[in-house]
Amino acid sequence: MNQTLxxxxxxxxxxxxxxxxxxxxxxxxxxxxxxxxxxxxxxxxVRAALPAAAPETSEPFDALLADLDRIVVPALxxxxxxxxxxxxxxxxxxxxxxxxxxxxxxxxxxxxxLTSPACTELETHMLDWLAQACDLPARFLSSGRxxxxxxxxxxxxxxxxxxxxxxxxxxxxxxxQGYRGGLTAYGSSQAHSSLDKAVMIAGIGxxxxxxxxxxxxxxxxxxxxxxxxxxDRAAGHTPAFVCATVGxxxxxxxxxxxxxxxxxxxxxxxxHVDAAMAGSAALLPECRALFAGLAxxxxxxxxxxKWLLTNFDCSCLYVADRHALTxxxxxxxxxxxxxxxxxxxxxxxxxxxxxLGRRFRALKLxxxxxxxxxxxxRALLRRHLELAAAxxxxxxADExxxxxxxxTLNLVCFRYRGSDAQNQRLQRLVNDSGRLFISHTVLNGxxxxxxxxxxxxxxxxxxxxxxxxxxxxxxxxxx
Amino acid sequence: MNQTLxxxxxxxxxxxxxxxxxxxxxxxxxxxxxxxxxxxxxxxxVRAALPAAAPETSEPFDALLADLDRIVVPALxxxxxxxxxxxxxxxxxxxxxxxxxxxxxxxxxxxxxLTSPACTELETHMLDWLAQACDLPARFLSSGRxxxxxxxxxxxxxxxxxxxxxxxxxxxxxxxQGYRGGLTAYGSSQAHSSLDKAVMIAGIGxxxxxxxxxxxxxxxxxxxxxxxxxxDRAAGHTPAFVCATVGxxxxxxxxxxxxxxxxxxxxxxxxHVDAAMAGSAALLPECRALFAGLAxxxxxxxxxxKWLLTNFDCSCLYVADRHALTxxxxxxxxxxxxxxxxxxxxxxxxxxxxxLGRRFRALKLxxxxxxxxxxxxRALLRRHLELAAAxxxxxxADExxxxxxxxTLNLVCFRYRGSDAQNQRLQRLVNDSGRLFISHTVLNGxxxxxxxxxxxxxxxxxxxxxxxxxxxxxxxxxx
Numbered sequence: 001m002n003q004t005l006x007x008x009x010x011x012x013x014x015x016x017x018x019x020x021x022x023x024x025x026x027x028x029x030x031x032x033x034x035x036x037x038x039x040x041x042x043x044x045x046v047r048a049a050l051p052a053a054a055p056e057t058s059e060p061f062d063a064l065l066a067d068l069d070r071i072v073v074p075a076l077x078x079x080x081x082x083x084x085x086x087x088x089x090x091x092x093x094x095x096x097x098x099x100x101x102x103x104x105x106x107x108x109x110x111x112x113x114l115t116s117p118a119c120t121e122l123e124t125h126m127l128d129w130l131a132q133a134c135d136l137p138a139r140f141l142s143s144g145r146x147x148x149x150x151x152x153x154x155x156x157x158x159x160x161x162x163x164x165x166x167x168x169x170x171x172x173x174x175x176x177q178g179y180r181g182g183l184t185a186y187g188s189s190q191a192h193s194s195l196d197k198a199v200m201i202a203g204i205g206x207x208x209x210x211x212x213x214x215x216x217x218x219x220x221x222x223x224x225x226x227x228x229x230x231x232d233r234a235a236g237h238t239p240a241f242v243c244a245t246v247g248x249x250x251x252x253x254x255x256x257x258x259x260x261x262x263x264x265x266x267x268x269x270x271x272h273v274d275a276a277m278a279g280s281a282a283l284l285p286e287c288r289a290l291f292a293g294l295a296x297x298x299x300x301x302x303x304x305x306k307w308l309l310t311n312f313d314c315s316c317l318y319v320a321d322r323h324a325l326t327x328x329x330x331x332x333x334x335x336x337x338x339x340x341x342x343x344x345x346x347x348x349x350x351x352x353x354x355x356l357g358r359r360f361r362a363l364k365l366x367x368x369x370x371x372x373x374x375x376x377x378r379a380l381l382r383r384h385l386e387l388a389a390a391x392x393x394x395x396x397a398d399e400x401x402x403x404x405x406x407x408t409l410n411l412v413c414f415r416y417r418g419s420d421a422q423n424q425r426l427q428r429l430v431n432d433s434g435r436l437f438i439s440h441t442v443l444n445g446x447x448x449x450x451x452x453x454x455x456x457x458x459x460x461x462x463x464x465x466x467x468x469x470x471x472x473x474x475x476x477x478x479x
Numbered sequence: 480m481n482q483t484l485x486x487x488x489x490x491x492x493x494x495x496x497x498x499x500x501x502x503x504x505x506x507x508x509x510x511x512x513x514x515x516x517x518x519x520x521x522x523x524x525v526r527a528a529l530p531a532a533a534p535e536t537s538e539p540f541d542a543l544l545a546d547l548d549r550i551v552v553p554a555l556x557x558x559x560x561x562x563x564x565x566x567x568x569x570x571x572x573x574x575x576x577x578x579x580x581x582x583x584x585x586x587x588x589x590x591x592x593l594t595s596p597a598c599t600e601l602e603t604h605m606l607d608w609l610a611q612a613c614d615l616p617a618r619f620l621s622s623g624r625x626x627x628x629x630x631x632x633x634x635x636x637x638x639x640x641x642x643x644x645x646x647x648x649x650x651x652x653x654x655x656q657g658y659r660g661g662l663t664a665y666g667s668s669q670a671h672s673s674l675d676k677a678v679m680i681a682g683i684g685x686x687x688x689x690x691x692x693x694x695x696x697x698x699x700x701x702x703x704x705x706x707x708x709x710x711d712r713a714a715g716h717t718p719a720f721v722c723a724t725v726g727x728x729x730x731x732x733x734x735x736x737x738x739x740x741x742x743x744x745x746x747x748x749x750x751h752v753d754a755a756m757a758g759s760a761a762l763l764p765e766c767r768a769l770f771a772g773l774a775x776x777x778x779x780x781x782x783x784x785k786w787l788l789t790n791f792d793c794s795c796l797y798v799a800d801r802h803a804l805t806x807x808x809x810x811x812x813x814x815x816x817x818x819x820x821x822x823x824x825x826x827x828x829x830x831x832x833x834x835l836g837r838r839f840r841a842l843k844l845x846x847x848x849x850x851x852x853x854x855x856x857r858a859l860l861r862r863h864l865e866l867a868a869a870x871x872x873x874x875x876a877d878e879x880x881x882x883x884x885x886x887t888l889n890l891v892c893f894r895y896r897g898s899d900a901q902n903q904r905l906q907r908l909v910n911d912s913g914r915l916f917i918s919h920t921v922l923n924g925x926x927x928x929x930x931x932x933x934x935x936x937x938x939x940x941x942x943x944x945x946x947x948x949x950x951x952x953x954x955x956x957x958x
Contacts, residue, residue, distance in 0.1 A: 006855035011505035026490035046600035075597035121525035178684025188687030203682025205657025355632035376485035382778035456487030
């Protein structure tokens with residue numbers, strides 16, 4: 001045999017290195033609270049530290065760990081820091097990491113039931129577990145005509161839903177003859193940019209996407225939706241798709257699902273509901289009013305990879321009619337045909353998504369749900385809600401600041417009572433301090449600061465210190 | 480504080496459990512050669528073994544490990560088995576698994592450069608490393624107008640390429656006004672089904688996808704391509720996109736890139752080259768002739784997650800003009816704007832892909848390339864080539880069998896000299912034995928057996944035993 005033949009998996013070496021890596025990860029988590037949250041490196045710094053070409057021969061494991069500290073850590077924005085309050089949480093957890101390792105080690109493909117039955121069936125089951133735990137409408141359970149599937153992201157989920165809607169509205173013509181225009185889609189002016197991207201990808205076009213007006217709390221105005229649908233129909237368009245949001249990215253606005261659902265039902269439009277971050281709150285009975293009306297939706301998405309201790313990627317897409325989804329995405333080449341599929345006895349998830357291949361992601365949900373239990377997950381969500389509410393109260397009590405949107409769940413949108421430039425400067429000051437990281441949005445034409453609570457280790461002390469940092473930075477606004 | 484508040488990451492517990500999990504994985508790999516490769520469970524078996532609802536309270540880690548053995552392992556089709564010869568290899572390795580764990584632990588998002596500079600820069604750099612190691616055309620390097628990006632799969636890669644082609648051909652109108660038909664796309668009759676799926680998703684439609692004739696070795700016939708493009712143009716269509724393949728899924732046919740490239744260049748079509756599995760062979764100088772002409776391609780894809788010891792997902796997409804790609808996929812909401820992006824100083828990979836969020840997948844390539852070195856990876860590829868060639872020779876020497884396609888790299892397509900029913904029965908016999916797993920395709924209207932060599936631990940003994948099992952099973956063909 002060739003002397004240089006590598007051993008892809010050496011059990012003893014693997015376990016020794018895994019212990020080293022585990023210790024490195026433990027050390028990273030210990031350092032996390034003190035690391036500057038937003039990376040301070042300049043563009044090109046990482047590449048400048050790397051060799052110009054791949055090594056010809058093997059390097060020792062220790063060299064990799066050393067380079068993690070030397071090159072990688074300084075160039076990370078630390079999403080797992082308890083002081084990360086930007087964008088949305090992407091909280092991870094030990095069970096989720098372990099399951100990700102396990103998935104990599106098993107290395108199975110879940111494109112067909114046959115290519116690993118456990119991958120498909122555990123996924124269907126976990127999606128049912130979550131649907132029940134969140135008290136989602138029964139139509140999304142796999143026991144009926146619907147069911148759930150894991151996607152990589154809410155972006156892919158809304159695209160799949162839009163494609164299903166496109167095919168339903170065109171009688172399959174988009175897939176077969178090609179799409180020839182005429183459909184219209186709707187979302188509030190606050191809907192996520194993934195809706196814009198989906199209408200681009202599906203060939204529907206951004207000019208066919210209507211931005212519906214919102215109320216004072218940035219929630220979709222159903223009267224404007226109904227009016228735009230009617231106007232489009234009168235103009236010869238075919239209204240086909242509405243994306244409503246529970247918890248918009250900008251301000252966590254919650255669109256009125258019952259009214260929107262009735263409009264869609266009466267007008268025959270596909271209703272997709274995007275609750276990417278906020279959806280985890282449906283685990284809490286006291287938050288379920290936000291999801292009332294969901295039974296009128298054709299599809300629903302939320303991301304355990306945001307706020308449910310499951311590392312990215314793990315996005316749940318539910319559909320009420322799984323055949324409407326697979327009709328839009330099904331392909332059947334000879335090399336994938338098999339008895340189980342032909343008999344209709346199984347689900348083949350390749351027909352529920354854009355790519356063909358798929359990882360065994362359900363292991364992550366299985367590990368997270370069993371290790372924390374629903375009681376534990378609910379407790380964590382409630383802590384985040386309490387912390388956000390406390391911050392909201394501090395801001396409301398400080399006359400230098402104003403809340404710009406209601407603190408419905410775990411997001412606080414606020415601004416310094418000054419100019420946009422001052423708020424931008426304030427944001428830069430606190431982010432450059434390294435002690436916390438917040439992001440921003442634009443609401444009512446103003447630069448607004450977003451403070452989102454949701455990392456696993458975030459506690460009272462972190463939110464309190466962050467607020468003190470912000471309040472103190474105001475003194476440095478020499479504008 | 481709430482008494483039931485979970486600790487998402489407890490360093491001591493995490494490391495203890497990681498050691499247990501590492502030992503379980505080592506044990507799984509030790510058992511792998513003896514496990515039935517194709518899962519023997521019936522539909523529903525996994526779900527029947529699972530509780531109907533998620534647990535309210537935490538379960539011990541040991542319970543999870545026990546359920547892996549009891550429920551999961553019997554319901555896996557063991558892609559990492561040295562006796563797995565079906566579909567394509569999805570070979571994993573210890574460094575790749577470790578990097579996947581690390582990526583989960585760091586838990587960063589790479590949607591923007593800013594959201595973790597290391598995630599973006601290491602990715603750009605690893606794609607450059609691979610491009611250089613494979614001697615890809617310089618136009619795909621990030622130092623010029625091109626560059627590489629990691630996708631989840633070759634399916635997503637061809638979709639992104641098609642969208643770029645659609646927008647180039649419509650002057651951006653597909654994205655803005657909506658796509659209104661008229662474009663045509665081309666691939667050989669042997670092109671992967673992901674091309675069909677991409678034309679569906681992009682709204683171009685399957686009837687606008689031309690299946691180009693192939694030669695006796697199942698490679699695309701460039702004369703037929705040119706003729707179909709001319710006929711379509713004469714009929715008022717706008718030819719826009721060609722997908723050529725280096726190593727088709729069915730039979731590892733290699734389309735003639737120089738001729739196809741010249742046709743595309745002269746006619747102004749976007750040429751995408753899909754080398755999902757075979758692309759790893761470009762690491763070997765002796766295989767580079769298969770890739771001649773690649774400098775005429777606009778985009779190129781190959782999957783280290785197939786045949787380069789990097790667990791799924793890790794698919795490399797290269798483009799010659801990155802602005803053509805981002806023009807098709809770019810969206811810019813207020814909440815993602817930042818100085819680094821506005822200054823044009825960085826790449827933001829969200830604009831190179833369908834989803835917004837992205838994992839730190841480049842760590843896998845970094846670990847794999849550094850731990851094995853190019854020398855090690857080349858040695859492994861060469862072993863697989865030798866094993867496939869040996870099997871091909873054995874089959875050619877056995878008058879009961881025939882080779883149906885040349886053994887160009889690591890795939891052997893063959894059949895028993897009998898009926899389709901006999902070949903199907905032969906396939907079932909060997910797969911039901913559990914000792915190996917092969918898949919099939921249809922070539923020239925006949926049921927053909929596919930034997931693909933590429934798992935990390937597959938050696939001479941495994942291929943030899945598999946061939947003996949197949950040859951022996953012929954005696955049981957009581958038809």
